[in-house]
Amino acid sequence: MKRGPAVYLAAIAVVFAIxxxxxxxxxxxxxxxLERTIEQGNGAHGNSTYNAPFSYGGSYLGSLAFGILGxxxxxxxxxxxxxxxxxRRMRGE
Amino acid sequence: xxxxxxxxxxxxxxxxxxxxxxILFIAFRRLGRETDEDRMPFMAVLxxxxxxxxxxxxxxxxxxxxHLIGAALAVVLVGPAxxxxxxxxxxxxxxLFFGDGGITALGLNLLNMAVVAPLVSSLVYGxxxxxxxxxxxxxxxxxxxxxxxxxxIELSASFLISGGxxxxxxxxxxxxxxxxxxxxxxxxxxxxxxxxxxxSQVAPEIAKARNEEVAx
Numbered sequence: 001m002k003r004g005p006a007v008y009l010a011a012i013a014v015v016f017a018i019x020x021x022x023x024x025x026x027x028x029x030x031x032x033x034l035e036r037t038i039e040q041g042n043g044a045h046g047n048s049t050y051n052a053p054f055s056y057g058g059s060y061l062g063s064l065a066f067g068i069l070g071x072x073x074x075x076x077x078x079x080x081x082x083x084x085x086x087x088r089r090m091r092g093e
Numbered sequence: 094x095x096x097x098x099x100x101x102x103x104x105x106x107x108x109x110x111x112x113x114x115x116i117l118f119i120a121f122r123r124l125g126r127e128t129d130e131d132r133m134p135f136m137a138v139l140x141x142x143x144x145x146x147x148x149x150x151x152x153x154x155x156x157x158x159x160h161l162i163g164a165a166l167a168v169v170l171v172g173p174a175x176x177x178x179x180x181x182x183x184x185x186x187x188x189l190f191f192g193d194g195g196i197t198a199l200g201l202n203l204l205n206m207a208v209v210a211p212l213v214s215s216l217v218y219g220x221x222x223x224x225x226x227x228x229x230x231x232x233x234x235x236x237x238x239x240x241x242x243x244x245x246i247e248l249s250a251s252f253l254i255s256g257g258x259x260x261x262x263x264x265x266x267x268x269x270x271x272x273x274x275x276x277x278x279x280x281x282x283x284x285x286x287x288x289x290x291x292x293s294q295v296a297p298e299i300a301k302a303r304n305e306e307v308a309x
Contacts, residue, residue: 001138005137026152027149030152032158033094033277034095036155037261037266041261047099050196052192054191056193063148067145071142078182081121081178081182082124082136086133
């Protein structure tokens, strides 16, 4: 990568901010393929015993904020995992 | 395509963990052995990008929506073991932090999107290199279609094992999941080829390095 990861993450966030209104216009509130199949088959949909701390938000700004939060979280967790694996490999060599 | 809690028979979701976890363990070990330090930031950025892309559902026929899985994109850019690891982190964070996909269904979601989809993508992408764009499109489409097929089988198995208390009858699960995802797969293919073409233009070294790996 020619530039630091922060530049690429910022670029992804900008693209996300541009595309998110299209999601709200064309897809928000509509079921995905699995939800549609559950609806057609009258499938059971039990409650989860686990409550996640966040959601994807129900407004443009909410979704944008949670999307960026998730993006950073995924980056940090995956990079940390790679660093741990590299350290373990170096210790083994 | 994220399976929620309460939909699948316990036997089926336990099998999901039993099958997915060892395969992903092997993928992470392989990634740990092979990962080049220079590629680590790119892999993490790719994982972050796939998380965001999965939030952006696009409309398909009949008022249904679908979203990118990103398995083929990850396989094409970083290889199958890294793709499995990328999707594992994305799916686990979606489930634990955002409630997208159930906790009990996590094993099945990992099996469908972090094991089946990357494996299929890798097989198709590795088999044909004459027309790279066509091969990437085929890998993308098949990864979505077969991940949906796996989901439909799990829904059907849950229905049959539980006597109808869980899951969906195969007569509905199979045609509905395969029908919708045959269309969603086209979207996945177009997006994947588009992103690959863009990255090949702006960062040709990434595409070149990966092509050399596949050729070996």
